[in-house]
Amino acid sequence: MNLEEIKAVEKKHLLQTYERNPIRFVAGDGVYLVDENGERYLDLLSGIGVNALGYAHPVIEKTIAEQSRQLIHTSNLFYHEGQAELAVRLTKMSGMDRAFFCNSGTEAWEAALKIARAYAGVLRGEGKTIGTKFLALEQSFHGRTIGSVSTTYKDKYREPFAPVMPDVEFVKFNDIEDLRAKFSTDVCAILVEPIQGEGGIRPVSQSFLEAARELTHSTGALLICDEIQAGLGRTGQWFSYQHYNIQPDVTTLAKPLAGGLPLGTMLCTNEVARAMHPGMHGTTFGGGPLACAVAVAVIDTIERERLLEHVTEIGTYFQEKLDELRAKHPAIVIVRGKGLMLAVEIDSADLAKQIAGEMLAKRIIINRTSETVLRFLPPYILGKSEVDLAIAALDEVLTDLAPEAIGAATTGGNHIG
């Protein structure tokens, strides 16, 4: 089928849940994707934060080939070495004690929500006063299944499916007073993306996360950090909560975990793990031999190639270059993020949309989220020359699309050398 035929068939036979870009990619290598005409695209989105090692990484190819010859699936009724090997790495890097494996971000989040409710039940059984309510944050995104979507802020994701899971209240972002006002012994967990992804790459403040930790400690409620987008090294630390020196009780990972294969995990402490017993929760596919073997290879590659250091270094360079663009183009409101999880906020949603479109026309893939935010989630292996390429393109696009604004800045600024 050619692209036009695919489009026609999808229009007729697929549930209409996506607005796709009219491009068919057929291959990739490193930080580049290749379309059916052989055109190369610099990918600064990596499949929404998934392809952390880029495309056609030899370690991933080799691991998939070898493991697929041995075993792809056996179910969770039998042992294989993959979950054990992966759990050893994940618990060490996270400071958690135990892992549960599943297939996606939203499933990892469901596991986190379920264990929070079950753990509160254990505490009640032990005579503690603790309820079943979740506090989530405004602009949060935790996934699309009914539980996850109930804790996701945007109305348009929740309301068509009402009634969603009850007992969720949203707290104003970084508003400690609002958090304190809404917190009580009714609450079983506070839910936080330390750096919100879909919500526009917004880091919570140190004092907000500290307040959440202190409040939950005071009642036995859990602090649950969603690291599905920010985790596994994207921000330069294995987990973004490590930038805050705050240890949650439960955390979740997914997007980059298995090099493009579907895999999610919920990690928790021994204390919280008391709430789960055989038969209470499970999955048919989750944590299969193939996905686990690739995840182990991804983690070992990040360590061997010292990619956390690289992400910090190249991320800082990228952010500095974006800040230089901000000084030049008043259409850029602010640049924010950490490591290779970066955002440029534009002063209008229309303009942000146009910029993403024009960048694609220049064969550079970025993404617009939260209406006005240009989001960058490139592979960890991004190099300086590629950052320079992206910055030059963005400069050109901004100059073309918002030229009058530049004039204003030039007159206002001290531009005479």
Ligand SMILES: *Cc1c(COP(=O)(O)O)cnc(C)c1O
């Ligand atoms: C993507 C994402 C999810 C949902 O993951 P899926 O694999 O799409 O179910 C949940 N939380 C955060 C922070 C995410 O970025």
